[in-house]
Amino acid sequence: MPAEQDAxxxxxxxxxxxxxxxxxxxxxxxxxEGVLVALAANGHVLLEGMPGLGKxxxxxxxSEALHLPFGRIQFTPDMMPAxxxxxxxxxxxxxxxxxxxxxxxxxxxxxxxxxxxxxATPKTQSALLxxxxxxxxxxxxxxxxxxxxxxxxxxxNPIEQEGTxxxxxxxxxxxxxxxxxxxxxxxxxxxxxxxxxxxxxAETQPVASGEEILRMRALVREVPVAPEVLDYALSIVVGTHxxxxxxxxxxxxxxxxxxxxRGAQTLVTAGKIFALLSGRFNLSKExxxxxxxxxxxxxxxxxxxxxxxxxxxxxxxxxxxxxVEAGDKDPIKV
Amino acid sequence: MHESLRPYLRRxxxxxxxxxxxxxxxxxxxxxxxxxxxxWARLGNVPSPDPWLWLTAPVGLGLLFGAGIGFFRKVSxxxxxxxxxxxxxxSDRLTTAQSAGGAFKDxxxxxxxxxxxxxRPKELYPLRFGRWQAGAVAAGTLATxxxxxxxxxxxxxxxxxxxxxxxxxxxxxxxRIARPLTQxxxxxxxxxxQALGAELERFxxxxxxxxxxxxxxxxxxxxxxxxxxxxxxxRNEATLEHLSQAETAFQKLRPRDESRQGASGDAQKLEQxxxxxxxxxxxxxxxxxxxxxxxxxxxGASGEEAQQLQKQIDALQERxxxxxxxxxxxxxxxxxxxxxxxxxxxMKEIQALMNELRNDAExxxxxxxxxxTKEELEAMRQKLxxxxxxxxxxxxLQAFMESMLExxxxxxKCKECEGLGLGLGLGLGLGxxxxxxxxxxxxxxxxxERVPLSEQGASGQGKTSVTGVKxxxxxxxxxxxxxxxxxxxxxxxxxxxPYRDVxxxxxxxxxxxxxxxxxxxEHEKRVKEYFESLEGGR
Numbered sequence: 001m002p003a004e005q006d007a008x009x010x011x012x013x014x015x016x017x018x019x020x021x022x023x024x025x026x027x028x029x030x031x032x033e034g035v036l037v038a039l040a041a042n043g044h045v046l047l048e049g050m051p052g053l054g055k056x057x058x059x060x061x062x063s064e065a066l067h068l069p070f071g072r073i074q075f076t077p078d079m080m081p082a083x084x085x086x087x088x089x090x091x092x093x094x095x096x097x098x099x100x101x102x103x104x105x106x107x108x109x110x111x112x113x114x115x116x117x118x119x120a121t122p123k124t125q126s127a128l129l130x131x132x133x134x135x136x137x138x139x140x141x142x143x144x145x146x147x148x149x150x151x152x153x154x155x156x157n158p159i160e161q162e163g164t165x166x167x168x169x170x171x172x173x174x175x176x177x178x179x180x181x182x183x184x185x186x187x188x189x190x191x192x193x194x195x196x197x198x199x200x201x202a203e204t205q206p207v208a209s210g211e212e213i214l215r216m217r218a219l220v221r222e223v224p225v226a227p228e229v230l231d232y233a234l235s236i237v238v239g240t241h242x243x244x245x246x247x248x249x250x251x252x253x254x255x256x257x258x259x260x261x262r263g264a265q266t267l268v269t270a271g272k273i274f275a276l277l278s279g280r281f282n283l284s285k286e287x288x289x290x291x292x293x294x295x296x297x298x299x300x301x302x303x304x305x306x307x308x309x310x311x312x313x314x315x316x317x318x319x320x321x322x323x324v325e326a327g328d329k330d331p332i333k334v
Numbered sequence: 335m336h337e338s339l340r341p342y343l344r345r346x347x348x349x350x351x352x353x354x355x356x357x358x359x360x361x362x363x364x365x366x367x368x369x370x371x372x373x374w375a376r377l378g379n380v381p382s383p384d385p386w387l388w389l390t391a392p393v394g395l396g397l398l399f400g401a402g403i404g405f406f407r408k409v410s411x412x413x414x415x416x417x418x419x420x421x422x423x424x425s426d427r428l429t430t431a432q433s434a435g436g437a438f439k440d441x442x443x444x445x446x447x448x449x450x451x452x453x454r455p456k457e458l459y460p461l462r463f464g465r466w467q468a469g470a471v472a473a474g475t476l477a478t479x480x481x482x483x484x485x486x487x488x489x490x491x492x493x494x495x496x497x498x499x500x501x502x503x504x505x506x507x508x509x510r511i512a513r514p515l516t517q518x519x520x521x522x523x524x525x526x527x528q529a530l531g532a533e534l535e536r537f538x539x540x541x542x543x544x545x546x547x548x549x550x551x552x553x554x555x556x557x558x559x560x561x562x563x564x565x566x567x568x569r570n571e572a573t574l575e576h577l578s579q580a581e582t583a584f585q586k587l588r589p590r591d592e593s594r595q596g597a598s599g600d601a602q603k604l605e606q607x608x609x610x611x612x613x614x615x616x617x618x619x620x621x622x623x624x625x626x627x628x629x630x631x632x633x634g635a636s637g638e639e640a641q642q643l644q645k646q647i648d649a650l651q652e653r654x655x656x657x658x659x660x661x662x663x664x665x666x667x668x669x670x671x672x673x674x675x676x677x678x679x680x681m682k683e684i685q686a687l688m689n690e691l692r693n694d695a696e697x698x699x700x701x702x703x704x705x706x707t708k709e710e711l712e713a714m715r716q717k718l719x720x721x722x723x724x725x726x727x728x729x730x731l732q733a734f735m736e737s738m739l740e741x742x743x744x745x746x747k748c749k750e751c752e753g754l755g756l757g758l759g760l761g762l763g764l765g766x767x768x769x770x771x772x773x774x775x776x777x778x779x780x781x782x783e784r785v786p787l788s789e790q791g792a793s794g795q796g797k798t799s800v801t802g803v804k805x806x807x808x809x810x811x812x813x814x815x816x817x818x819x820x821x822x823x824x825x826x827x828x829x830x831x832p833y834r835d836v837x838x839x840x841x842x843x844x845x846x847x848x849x850x851x852x853x854x855x856e857h858e859k860r861v862k863e864y865f866e867s868l869e870g871g872r
Contacts, residue, residue: 003440222437224433225430226426226433228416275425280445282427282430282431284425284430330421332409332414332417
């Protein structure tokens with residue numbers, strides 16, 4: 001059956017890429033999975049974690065595994081939008097004729113690492129984020145489309161806030177997932193040290209192509225969603241909105257702003273990928289619960305009371321999930 | 335897919351019936367518990383006999399309704415799919431398969447079928463003893479406990495237990511007394527008598543269940559006793575009226591009846607003699623008038639005319655004398671004949687019956703106890719019916735017999751009412767107001783007098799009153815409410831003795847009663863205080 005084979009192929013391809021990344025990346029399974037899910041969903045990822053946790057290695061390895069061009073931008077406050085998108089430069093030909101020629105910026109890479117994105121000025125940030133959303137850049141009145149697949153992996157340091165420009169909510173909303181990169185365990189750290197200080201260094205081999213990624217994206221869209229399950233997804237999103245008819249009590253208390261419609265889209269799309277990875281042909285509520293935190297945590301705006309009491313977005317999402325789950329009862333009472 | 339869901343649908347129906355059964359039983363048990371509680375609080379009544387049947391009825395009905403509704407309520411396929419998804423851990427496969435389209439539809443359907451076949455309906459919907467089942471058991475237990483506690487002496491102290499036992503015994507007595515009234519055919523009892531019977535039965539039930547305390551029982555008993563006496567009086571009056579009618583009929587009946595019993599010569603003779611006597615009396619009257627006329631004419635006449643008139647007067651006087659002699663002879667003959675008739679054994683028997691009945695009715699009306707028992711009256715009635723068979727049909731005879739039988743029926747009914755009056759007194763250990771009536775048995779009402787609810791119950795000086803007293807009796811005793819019943823020295827009769835003269839005697843009696851512990855312990859102090867207060871007013 002073609003559909004079953006397609007689903008199987010999806011899962012195998014995904015696992016192939018994951019296992020290939022596993023050669024170089026120690027641990028960080030959730031991060032790797034999250035990045036791959038975002039890639040399959042045609043989204044971008046915001047990674048939040050301390051420096052030196054393998055973020056650059058991950059993107060580089062991924063580009064090698066997919067055989068895609070890799071680009072990296074280290075954001076600094078003096079960086080200009082043209083440093084991201086590219087610019088027109090005056091070029092003199094051999095005949096002596098002079099003309100403006102567009103020099104592509106690092107954004108024209110299949111996989112782009114935007115390191116410490118919060119150190120760039122809002123102007124530069126918005127140039128990047130516009131390209132992420134539109135999949136194109138416009139320079140000198142000319143629109144240049146970006147190659148597909150295109151994945152931006154932005155990072156930000158949660159500790160050093162001095163001299164940074166925190167991303168506005170509207171721009172955060174454009175990231176498919178926000179992944180929190182944890183510090184590796186002792187065993188993982190030992191493995192990292194062993195791998196990086198020894199004679200043998202692992203190399204990532206291409207296991208999939210950009211075309212296959214595009215096919216995976218198309219396949220994800222075929223996964224059916226029951227109205228009941230869709231309602232569950234919307235209940236989660238609506239539940240994050242404070243002082244709304246279906247808001248969770250915890251949201252009423254700690255949330256200032258709930259998740260956007262993009263949050264619902266992300267939730268369902270990511271859920272579909274999780275369903276395929278689980279060997280199913282349908283989106284389930286478990287998939288939605290699994291996708292909820294990475295999909296919604298950067299889309300929620302907490303109030304002062306939450307800050308004061310140390311309530312995080314993840315905690316809020318957990319409470320909303322519990323609230324929605326409590327309302328989802330067995331329709332047949334026996 | 336639809337076929338695969340069918341076994342689950344059946345299972346769900348049975349499990350819903352099981353749950354509905356438990357819900358119904360819980361609701362029914364709750365109703366039964368509330369009913370039992372109301373019964374305990376005396377705000378409602380669980381009908382007897384068979385109170386358990388009545389208490390289990392709501393539970394049974396709840397079971398039936400609950401199970402029926404549970405089984406026949408519609409189960410939507412979508413809801414069933416969702417439920418199986420949840421219980422079987424199918425990750426919304428069935429729910430999605432029911433509405434799925436697109437490339438994965440077939441794969442999803444096949445996957446769902448495979449997953450569903452791996453499950454068993456009994457595992458997904460097991461027979462469980464859940465909250466509702468526990469609730470049903472709890473409600474049933476609660477109802478049973480409340481009813482048992484409310485009707486058993488478990489929570490009572492010894493004195494209360496004794497009182498309850500006494501009341502129960504009295505309740506049985508009252509029930510026994512009331513039974514003839516309620517079991518008599520409706521046509522033989524008036525509506526009031528039927529109502530009294532029902533009220534007595536209720537009273538008996540309340541006594542048996544210990545729903546009344548002594549004071550309440552006394553008041554209720556008085557009320558019912560008064561009503562019974564009123565009905566008895568009415569019956570007595572009806573008896574006397576029917577007896578009068580019977581006597582009238584009897585007067586008409588005697589001559590004819592005699593003729594039917596083989597004394598036809600005497601009867602005809604008596605009739606002829608009575609006719610002759612009447613004729614003689616008429617002749618005598620005519621002659622007297624004629625004599626007066628002649629005497630008047632003689633006064634105005636002179637000489638020869640006066641002499642002729644004198645001769646006529648003498649002749650007339652001679653005829654009048656002869657007429658008087660004839661009347662005297664005839665009257666004597668009639669008297670003798672009447673004596674013969676009256677001495678006939680059958681007539682004497684009927685007359686004796688009538689006299690007994692009249693005496694009985696008059697005695698009862700006068701407030702004396704009846705001389706005949708109900709059984710004797712029944713025997714009289716049977717005898718009268720036998721006499722009626724011996725006598726042939728006749729209008730006068732029929733009227734007599736009907737009146738007599740009616741009077742006897744009334745007398746029997748009256749006997750029942752009398753039984754109520756006396757029985758109530760007996761049952762509660764209390765005599766009626768008749769001084770020569772049956773003696774009261776021992777009991778907690780012994781040595782007490784009947785206390786009417788209002789002053790209408792007695793007349794003259796000896797008025798009875800029931801007074802609710804509320805207030806601070808003494809500083810150290812706190813507030814309390816009690817019922818003070820003031821009874822007259824002699825009920826129903828004006829007292830001519832100043833109460834102070836008899837007070838010492840009454841006080842001694844009260845003290846003796848206290849010594850014999852016939853006055854409840856909690857009232858002893860009050861009795862003492864009552865007499866002390868009377869003495870204080872001296």
